[in-house]
Amino acid sequence: MNALLITSAEENYLKAIFKIAEKDPGAVLTNALAAEMGTSAASATDMLKRLSDKKLVVYEKYRGVKLSEAGNRIATNLIRKHRLWEVFLVDKLGFAWDEVHDFAEQLEHIQGEQLTERLDDFIGNPRFDPHGDPIPDAQGKWLRRTQTRFLTLASGQRGIITGVDDHSPGFLQYLGELGLGLGAELELLERTAYDQSSKVRIGAHHAVLSEKVGQNLFVRIL
Ligand SMILES: [Zn+2]
Known part of the structure; x- marks a missing residue:
């Protein structure tokens, strides 16, 4: 899946598209994405073009973009890594739940499947992060809870x-x-x-x- 090089900035856009679509299913509009990323519509458009060239997003005519299967896999894996690191920081390093998000924003970009899997085992394969959000497993499956x-x-x-x-x-x-x-x-x-x-x-x-x-x-x- 990392046959082509993907930058951290590109990863962050994929994650943002995933999160917007999660709350409001359907194609994600450029303006919504720009607002989520705190950037201009022009920069978001440039980025979408790059992601589309890498076949990580698919344009829906007049309706914005959706993640491709490959884009979805990368976004899900980022969220997995982010949330596993948050559990690690709280459970193993003693941080409070309000202190870990910014660290995890950086840690989630470390590449290496083996690191992620060992981290997951080390912290006991948690299904939820310190904020109660579900952690997808290595296959990208989510355990949603009723709330x-x-x-x-x-x-x-x-x-x-x-x-x-x-x-x-x-x-x-x-x-x-x-x-x-x-x-x-x-x-x-x-x-x-x-x-x-x-x-x-x-x-x-x-x-x-x-x-x-x-x-x-x-x-x-x-
Ligand atoms: Zn977080």
Whole structure:
């Protein structure tokens, strides 16, 4: 699969296309891709042309691009490596869950299938990363878990935190302060119709979560 040389920048675009399509299935538009990459539409267009020349993306007439099979394989493998490194950094090096993303952004570009497989074995073949995101296996298969957004909880319902949609250190640290790590249990006491803020019970204490926090939390309803 690495018969042709692919740069880290190209890899990042493939991963961005994968992530946009994951949230909003269908062809990915140049503007959405430029926004995700924090670049201009012109640069995104140039990059797409390069990726298309390497047969990693396929143009859909008037509708943007899709990953080719080879492009999809590379993106999935990058996500696999990223998430395995995050587990390693938390479990083996003692970093907190809000400290590992930027390191993993670099580590994911290290090439070498053997390194990835040994890393996977070394950390016990985890199926989820420290943020609750699934880790695809070496064949690119995903184990999806059933979870819903916190905002779908009704008053009186309890849930376990299974994932986060915002991986920024600020958000993760804030959740940590609230005692809302992965696996934490909370109960929705009341949701305010006016602004969708949520009064919750976490263990012995109460907290109010803003709508923004609620939107970025995934739970498994108990
Ligand atoms: Zn990450």
